[in-house]
Amino acid sequence: MATIGELGEFGLIERLTARLPRGARVPLGPGDDAAVIAAPDGRVVATTDLLVEGRHFRRDWSGPYDIGRKAAAQNLADVAAMGARPTALLVGFAAPPDTGAEWADGLYAGLADECEAAGASVAGGDVVAAPEITLAITALGDLGGGAPLTRAGARPGDAVAVRGRLGFASAGLELLTAGRDGPAEVIAAHRRPEPPYEAGPQARELGATALLDVSDGLLQDLAHIAGASGVRIDVESAAVPVAAVLGPDGLRHALTGGEDHAFAGTFPAAAILPPSWTRIGAVARGTGVRVDGRVPEGGGWDHFRM
Numbered sequence: 001m002a003t004i005g006e007l008g009e010f011g012l013i014e015r016l017t018a019r020l021p022r023g024a025r026v027p028l029g030p031g032d033d034a035a036v037i038a039a040p041d042g043r044v045v046a047t048t049d050l051l052v053e054g055r056h057f058r059r060d061w062s063g064p065y066d067i068g069r070k071a072a073a074q075n076l077a078d079v080a081a082m083g084a085r086p087t088a089l090l091v092g093f094a095a096p097p098d099t100g101a102e103w104a105d106g107l108y109a110g111l112a113d114e115c116e117a118a119g120a121s122v123a124g125g126d127v128v129a130a131p132e133i134t135l136a137i138t139a140l141g142d143l144g145g146g147a148p149l150t151r152a153g154a155r156p157g158d159a160v161a162v163r164g165r166l167g168f169a170s171a172g173l174e175l176l177t178a179g180r181d182g183p184a185e186v187i188a189a190h191r192r193p194e195p196p197y198e199a200g201p202q203a204r205e206l207g208a209t210a211l212l213d214v215s216d217g218l219l220q221d222l223a224h225i226a227g228a229s230g231v232r233i234d235v236e237s238a239a240v241p242v243a244a245v246l247g248p249d250g251l252r253h254a255l256t257g258g259e260d261h262a263f264a265g266t267f268p269a270a271a272i273l274p275p276s277w278t279r280i281g282a283v284a285r286g287t288g289v290r291v292d293g294r295v296p297e298g299g300g301w302d303h304f305r306m
């Protein structure tokens, strides 16, 4: 089996890009100095997130395919969180030369499949040698002529609602860290989030006033909406969806666990939300986030405070 070092930079690029499906929104994909992405809206949503081996994933916990799915999902979810539809990814891929070519193939199969699930494709990227695997991904998206759904539009009186899994990836990470066995569903959720991408454009159609994806923890992320909007967010813990499979610490995982990339938004109080959304609280005058009337103790991911 070849390593990517044996393939060389250009052999690796050729191998990885030859297997990528051609994107409908990408008139010119990998192969030139830059890609060309169709932007019928005239405005482009752009976002970037890094994934670093040992920090975001471990190769002994996750296979290349799931790491690819997760890396794409983390970025595609940010596009959806603006109320937009993802169109393309640009993938910066750093890896040690002794990485197996099949590992890189698996990574790219995961990236391509997650893109397909979100309606996007890989339009280009870069490869370099480095001591650890790092993925620096940029995702682009299309607002379809609508206004972006920011973090800044929540108003007192709005309802707060979520769509997607909460606490699964966190519960899975805890099991893997402790070396304990547990529900396969929960461990799989750490390896591969399943953001309901449709929730972004859907939230906009439902009249959402603010939206984000939950990457660092529900309460910590809601605090970003509170801060940007100049409001207080009151969460009712009994209303937060806590799956039984999360075990006795389910509520903690749901409130403080990140990486499931659920969507959390605020909506006018009178909005009729479909059953895929769960109301978990309300927006009030003031600052910060409260749970059952109290300021929560923290929790949530901070890269420089872990």
Ligand SMILES: Nc1ncnc2c1ncn2[C@@H]1O[C@H](COP(=O)(O)OP(=O)(O)OP(=O)(O)O)[C@@H](O)[C@H]1O
Residues within 6 Å of the ligand: 048, 049, 074, 078, 215, 216
């Ligand atoms: N190094 C940076 N330079 C410029 N802007 C940055 C930088 N890092 C973060 N930002 C900006 O700060 C904002 C918040 O970033 P953050 O990474 O917390 O959001 P996110 O990507 O939605 O969450 P997560 O990274 O947890 O998935 C974003 O608008 C992002 O573009």
Ligand SMILES: Cc1ncc(C[n+]2csc(CCOP(=O)(O)O)c2C)c(N)n1
Residues within 6 Å of the ligand: 049, 050, 054, 055, 056, 057, 058, 074, 173, 215, 216, 257, 258, 259, 301
């Ligand atoms: C090996 C390993 N250790 C810890 C974690 C947990 N973790 C890492 S980054 C992050 C927040 C989201 O990332 P970002 O803010 O960069 O988007 C979380 C919850 C993990 N996934 N893998």
Ligand SMILES: [Mg+2]
Residues within 6 Å of the ligand: 048, 049
């Ligand atoms: Mg980010």
Ligand SMILES: [Mg+2]
Residues within 6 Å of the ligand: 077, 078, 081, 212, 213, 214, 215
């Ligand atoms: Mg985000």
Ligand SMILES: [Mg+2]
Residues within 6 Å of the ligand: 215, 216, 301
């Ligand atoms: Mg973060």
